[in-house]
Amino acid sequence: MADADAAKSLSGLLNGIAQKVYHNNPEITEELLKNELYPEMSQDEFSALHEKMKGLIKSIASADMDQGQLDAFLTAQTKRRQGGAGLSSEQAAVLTRFWKSQRPKVREALLNQSRWEPxxxxxxxxxxxxxxxxxxxxxxxxxxxxxxxxxxxxxxxxxxxxxxxxxxxxxxxxxxxxxxxxxxxxxxxxxxxxxxxx
Known part of the structure; x- marks a missing residue:
C-alpha cells in the first residue's frame, strides 16, 4: 500500500509540475504541491525532489522522447541511484506512465509557447x-x-x-x-x- 501511495503522490507531483511549467496554471505552486502530496516531508527534501522531477520532465520534454529514448534515459537514471542522485525503478515507472499520457499535451504546449505572435x-x-x-x-x-x-x-x-x-x-x-x-x-x-x- 505504501508503494501505491508513493506512486500516486509522485504522479500528482509530475502532473502539477506539467500544469505549472507547460500549461501556465498560476494556481499550482510548489507550496500547494508539498502540502497536498508530501505534507510529512521536510521543505528541503521536497524542494530537492521537486527540482529533480522538474529537471527530468524538462529533459524528457525538450528532447520529445519516444518510448525507446525514454527507456534508455530512465535506465541511465536508475543506474545513478547508487550515488543517491538517480531514480528508483518505481519512480521510473511513474515517469514512464506520466510521459505516455502527457506527451501530446506537453508537446502542444511547447509548440504554442514557441510561436511568434502575431x-x-x-x-x-x-x-x-x-x-x-x-x-x-x-x-x-x-x-x-x-x-x-x-x-x-x-x-x-x-x-x-x-x-x-x-x-x-x-x-x-x-x-x-x-x-x-x-x-x-x-x-x-x-x-x-x-x-x-x-
Whole structure:
C-alpha cells in the first residue's frame, strides 16, 4: 500500500509540475504541491525532489522522447541511484506512465509557447497584368503582384495586410527569402536518416 501511495503522490507531483511549467496554471505552486502530496516531508527534501522531477520532465520534454529514448534515459537514471542522485525503478515507472499520457499535451504546449505572435494564418496572391491602351501605349503596362497576408494572435480575430509589388520588388523578396533559407540551412543540422529510410 505504501508503494501505491508513493506512486500516486509522485504522479500528482509530475502532473502539477506539467500544469505549472507547460500549461501556465498560476494556481499550482510548489507550496500547494508539498502540502497536498508530501505534507510529512521536510521543505528541503521536497524542494530537492521537486527540482529533480522538474529537471527530468524538462529533459524528457525538450528532447520529445519516444518510448525507446525514454527507456534508455530512465535506465541511465536508475543506474545513478547508487550515488543517491538517480531514480528508483518505481519512480521510473511513474515517469514512464506520466510521459505516455502527457506527451501530446506537453508537446502542444511547447509548440504554442514557441510561436511568434502575431502569426501568419494565411496568404493569398495574384498577379495583375495591365494591358496596353487603345493607342498601343505600353509605357504604363506591366505585371503587379498583389499579396494579402492574414495575421492574428491566439484567440483574436485576424488582421489583413495587403502588399503591392512590381517585378523588381518580387525579385528582391525572393532573394531575401533565399538568403534566409541559406542561413537556416547553415544552422539546422538535418536529422540522421534511419537505416530503413536510406
Amino acid at each position: 502569426a501568419l494564418r494565411g496568404m493569398s496572391w495574384r498577379v495583375d497584368v495591365q494591358a496596353a491602351d487603345s493607342k498601343g501605349d505600353t509605357a504604363n503596362s506591366g505585371a503587379v503582384a498583389l499579396v494579402e497576408l492574414e495575421l492574428g494572435r491566439m484567440g483574436e480575430s485576424s488582421e489583413f495586410v495587403c502588399l503591392e509589388m512590381d517585378e523588381a520588388k518580387v525579385n528582391l523578396l525572393l532573394k531575401k527569402m533565399g538568403d534566409i533559407q541559406q542561413s537556416i540551412d547553415r544552422i539546422v543540422v538535418p536529422a540522421p536518416q534511419k537505416p530503413d529510410e536510406a
